[in-house]
Amino acid sequence: MCNGDCGNPLVPIPGKLIKIIEETPDVKTFHITTDQGKPFTPMPGQLGMLSIPDVGEGMFSITSQGQEHLEISIKRVGVLTDALHEAEPGQPVGIRGPYGNGFPIDKFKGRDILFIGGGIGLAPVRSLIGYCMENREDFGKIEILYGARSPEDLVFQEDLFQNWPKAKDTTVYVTVDKGNDEWKGNVGFVPAYLEQINPSPKITLLCGPPIMIKFVLQSLAKMGFQEDDIVTTLEMRMKCGIGKCGRCNIGSKFVCLDGPVFTLTEMKDLPPEY
Amino acid sequence: MSDTVNKMRELARDLLAKGEVKYVIGWEKGTLWFQSPPVFITSPDEVDRLVFDDFAINTLVTYLLEERGHEGKVAVFVKGCDSRGLVRLLQDKSVDRDRVYVIGLPCSGKKDPNQAMEMNAGDASQIPLAAKCQECTHPNPVISDVTIGDPVPEKPNQGRFGNVNELEAKTPDEKYEFWAQEYSKCLRCFACRNVCPACNCKECLFDSTRPRVLGKANTLSENQVYHLTRAFHVAGRCVECGECERVCPVGIPIMKINKKVIKDINDLFGPYEAGVDLETAPPLGQYKSEDPEEFM
Amino acid sequence: MKGILRTKIPQALDALSSGAQVLAPMKINGVSRFACWGQQGELVLGASNTLIPPKDAVFGQTEKMYKYQMGQEAVTIEEIPQDGPQLVVFGIRPCDVRSIQALDQVFLTKGFVDQIYKTKRDRSVLVALGCSQPQQTCFCSSMGINPLDADGADVMMWESGDTYSLEARTDKGKDLLAKLEPFLTDVNNSSPPSPKFSLEFSMEGVTEKLQKMFEHSIWDKWYRKCLGCGICTYVCPTCHCFDIQEKNIKDGQGYKFRCWDSCMFPEYSLMAGGHNPRDSKKPRIRNRFLHKLRYFPERYGMLLCTGCGRCLRECPVNMDITRFIREVREVTLDV
Numbered sequence: 001m002c003n004g005d006c007g008n009p010l011v012p013i014p015g016k017l018i019k020i021i022e023e024t025p026d027v028k029t030f031h032i033t034t035d036q037g038k039p040f041t042p043m044p045g046q047l048g049m050l051s052i053p054d055v056g057e058g059m060f061s062i063t064s065q066g067q068e069h070l071e072i073s074i075k076r077v078g079v080l081t082d083a084l085h086e087a088e089p090g091q092p093v094g095i096r097g098p099y100g101n102g103f104p105i106d107k108f109k110g111r112d113i114l115f116i117g118g119g120i121g122l123a124p125v126r127s128l129i130g131y132c133m134e135n136r137e138d139f140g141k142i143e144i145l146y147g148a149r150s151p152e153d154l155v156f157q158e159d160l161f162q163n164w165p166k167a168k169d170t171t172v173y174v175t176v177d178k179g180n181d182e183w184k185g186n187v188g189f190v191p192a193y194l195e196q197i198n199p200s201p202k203i204t205l206l207c208g209p210p211i212m213i214k215f216v217l218q219s220l221a222k223m224g225f226q227e228d229d230i231v232t233t234l235e236m237r238m239k240c241g242i243g244k245c246g247r248c249n250i251g252s253k254f255v256c257l258d259g260p261v262f263t264l265t266e267m268k269d270l271p272p273e274y
Numbered sequence: 275m276s277d278t279v280n281k282m283r284e285l286a287r288d289l290l291a292k293g294e295v296k297y298v299i300g301w302e303k304g305t306l307w308f309q310s311p312p313v314f315i316t317s318p319d320e321v322d323r324l325v326f327d328d329f330a331i332n333t334l335v336t337y338l339l340e341e342r343g344h345e346g347k348v349a350v351f352v353k354g355c356d357s358r359g360l361v362r363l364l365q366d367k368s369v370d371r372d373r374v375y376v377i378g379l380p381c382s383g384k385k386d387p388n389q390a391m392e393m394n395a396g397d398a399s400q401i402p403l404a405a406k407c408q409e410c411t412h413p414n415p416v417i418s419d420v421t422i423g424d425p426v427p428e429k430p431n432q433g434r435f436g437n438v439n440e441l442e443a444k445t446p447d448e449k450y451e452f453w454a455q456e457y458s459k460c461l462r463c464f465a466c467r468n469v470c471p472a473c474n475c476k477e478c479l480f481d482s483t484r485p486r487v488l489g490k491a492n493t494l495s496e497n498q499v500y501h502l503t504r505a506f507h508v509a510g511r512c513v514e515c516g517e518c519e520r521v522c523p524v525g526i527p528i529m530k531i532n533k534k535v536i537k538d539i540n541d542l543f544g545p546y547e548a549g550v551d552l553e554t555a556p557p558l559g560q561y562k563s564e565d566p567e568e569f570m
Numbered sequence: 571m572k573g574i575l576r577t578k579i580p581q582a583l584d585a586l587s588s589g590a591q592v593l594a595p596m597k598i599n600g601v602s603r604f605a606c607w608g609q610q611g612e613l614v615l616g617a618s619n620t621l622i623p624p625k626d627a628v629f630g631q632t633e634k635m636y637k638y639q640m641g642q643e644a645v646t647i648e649e650i651p652q653d654g655p656q657l658v659v660f661g662i663r664p665c666d667v668r669s670i671q672a673l674d675q676v677f678l679t680k681g682f683v684d685q686i687y688k689t690k691r692d693r694s695v696l697v698a699l700g701c702s703q704p705q706q707t708c709f710c711s712s713m714g715i716n717p718l719d720a721d722g723a724d725v726m727m728w729e730s731g732d733t734y735s736l737e738a739r740t741d742k743g744k745d746l747l748a749k750l751e752p753f754l755t756d757v758n759n760s761s762p763p764s765p766k767f768s769l770e771f772s773m774e775g776v777t778e779k780l781q782k783m784f785e786h787s788i789w790d791k792w793y794r795k796c797l798g799c800g801i802c803t804y805v806c807p808t809c810h811c812f813d814i815q816e817k818n819i820k821d822g823q824g825y826k827f828r829c830w831d832s833c834m835f836p837e838y839s840l841m842a843g844g845h846n847p848r849d850s851k852k853p854r855i856r857n858r859f860l861h862k863l864r865y866f867p868e869r870y871g872m873l874l875c876t877g878c879g880r881c882l883r884e885c886p887v888n889m890d891i892t893r894f895i896r897e898v899r900e901v902t903l904d905v
Contacts, residue, residue: 011636053824079484237838245813245828304888313795337794465797489817491827492631524621525601
């Protein structure tokens with residue numbers, strides 16, 4: 001009953017949800033642990049298969065980790081995520097991983113970084129931001145640009161407004177598509193706000209809904225960013241997580257094994273089917 | 275035959291050249307001499323691919339479902355059985371009548387390419403008529419904008435339920451055993467559902483995850499759920515074209531149960547043939563005060 | 571060379587069945603597949619090829635993986651063991667042996683080793699039967715396979731008159747022949763006649779060309795007549811896509827299984843939330859052909875089509891991969 005090197009890689013470890021945080025009306029962050037503590041130690045950008053065995057199993061990016069637990073932020077979109085959102089702390093779950101190639105951290109070391117997230121796309125990005133914060137000296141200036149539909153849909157608000165802005169040499173820009181009476185921050189789409197901020201070309205990590213990615217890529221190109229310096233994550237339906245069941249393929253690459261992290265150069269080599 | 279084929283090609287060429295239709299659905303020769311699979315002719319210079327030989331057995335009307343949500347007109351060739359399938363689609367409001375140009379082809383019966391394969395036949399004369407054609411009750415198309423070829427003599431409506439009597443003579447245990455043996459062969463490929471003109475739901479129950487009615491496990495019980503549910507879903511609407519049974523790769527006698535259901539409906543609601551006339555609604559799709567209600 | 575009289579084959583299979591599970595080409599209820607020798611059915615050794623490919627010996631249509639018991643406090647997960655006796659796949663054709671080699675690449679290489687497949691594969695012995703009379707739909711030779719010699723076989727068998735001659739190729743094969751000692755006689759070392767194919771073509775440059783044809787108009791013509799059923803994927807010896815689902819029994823008890831899935835079905839790539847990257851027949855057909863002829867060779871260095879011909883025979887609308895390949899060869903790309 002373990003992962004990777006012994007036993008069947010498709011069999012999960014029994015665990016449970018020990019803490020559930022409501023981020024927005026449809027996003028919750030789950031803390032998962034097992035009898036043996038943290039089930040595995042993922043690198044930033046890696047994924048895990050979380051299941052409620054009698055409901056289903058799904059692949060999620062691991063947004064953060066503690067000494068004894070993993071943190072996964074999940075948006076409510078289907079059968080499994082419905083059940084997870086209805087669950088209470090103590091809910092037994094299955095967990096297996098880590099999967100995926102993770103972020104190419106060495107590429108980011110010693111450089112100024114631009115993080116761009118949209119909606120729930122901030123979840124995978126957060127794992128790398130967290131790593132940078134813990135190893136702050138290894139990385140240069142950090143700019144974080146995040147956008148959501150409305151102030152209620154902003155995730156990780158404690159990080160966005162308290163933790164990250166306090167970090168050394170770190171600037172956080174937050175925008176919403178549509179404000180409300182209390183919102184004092186920027187109102188506007190991420191691509192437009194990005195062009196307003198006008199950062200100089202640097203290594204960029206970008207995650208969000210396909211439509212946002214499309215327009216942000218156009219803006220980054222306009223602003224002279226190098227394709228090899230733009231890193232993003234792709235998503236497909238995944239079932240096995242280990243590159244065998246075939247369905248998450250984009251061309252000859254499997255998102256669960258060769259991805260989900262790709263540079264823009266690598267992405268342009270793939271058939272445009274995602 | 276070849277005069278018919280020439281006329282088919284001429285008509286197709288004409289329709290495409292004038293831009294009256296986007297494409298013409300017909301048959302062409304396949305890999306082996308006994309295969310005449312469907313073809314989509316999109317330009318006038320391709321019409322010579324069209325054929326109408328002993329093996330032009332596939333129904334073409336189910337492809338009209340792909341036009342849902344799109345625009346433009348399409349031409350389709352129909353034999354007698356196919357035309358009933360078209361009536362089915364029209365009655366179920368899955369296809370717009372004014373988006374189809376129907377070219378009728380009277381048909382005296384086709385031959386099954388699978389039989390040709392199994393018999394390792396050298397030419398068509400060695401192969402009998404396909405099983406579904408032996409029970410044909412409507413060799414002439416019941417709906418068309420134009421017909422090519424002379425009408426074929428109508429067939430008397432007999433022997434329609436021959437197989438059903440054999441089934442009804444079994445005891446319940448024998449019936450269960452018989453169907454358990456057949457359904458355990460099922461691969462759950464869904465060819466029967468996909469070729470059937472009566473299966474025209476935009477989202478099939480068996481594809482839905484909420485609720486999930488059918489798992490993917492290939493067990494006898496799941497297969498039974500699939501087949502028996504489908505038989506009930508098409509009950510009263512099945513046009514007896516027999517395509518489901520013909521496309522089944524493992525030879526499940528799907529029409530046997532469909533005919534049994536049709537016979538029961540005939541007994542309960544009076545003689546009825548689906549897909550023959552656009553005006554008469556299927557018996558299970560309407561309420562009449564004379565409908566039997568022994569349970570009241 | 572050693573051989574067995576055709577009439578002695580049933581006894582030979584009986585002998586092999588002690589301590590092993592023998593899968594031979596059998597016709598049961600009109601369907602031919604590799605089924606357990608000794609149960610009901612008619613042996614159809616030597617009769618062209620089975621409808622259901624022998625991939626189900628090492629990759630079953632439905633395979634139970636683990637049991638779970640949901641509780642208030644915890645869930646218990648128990649792996650279902652996959653061990654069993656030796657699996658002798660008797661009479662497998664060279665095209666199907668090549669398909670097992672392709673499945674080996676998928677399940678045993680690149681990062682993770684699939685334990686269920688490995689357990690079954692480690693205990694399998696392939697006794698291959700060479701073909702001297704291919705069917706009208708066979709084209710293995712065009713896919714680089716020698717119909718008279720399967721390089722992944724443990725034992726190679728050839729038909730010659732009333733005997734089958736046998737040659738062990740591996741240690742497993744030698745052990746198997748030892749078990750057949752009582753039935754073996756000496757036979758002439760005559761090589762079987764060279765098979766003639768009616769379907770023959772070159773595969774040269776096809777993968778390279780397809781690398782440039784993702785947006786080509788050829789796909790607009792090819793997807794239309796497909797019914798979107800799963801026949802091709804289920805009768806294909808190399809298709810290996812699977813789904814994972816749960817079967818709840820009662821009181822929180824159940825098991826997770828994996829089962830064959832088909833990329834032809836719309837929900838294959840449907841994501842929670844509704845986005846479907848391949849939401850119509852055209853991308854699905856394109857994905858299937860490209861997987862066989864381009865993606866798999868790019869990833870594993872071999873074609874995922876073995877020329878067995880089942881798909882173009884069983885497809886109700888004759889989607890013919892050989893015709894597709896010939897059309898690709900005739901395409902001229904703008905440089």
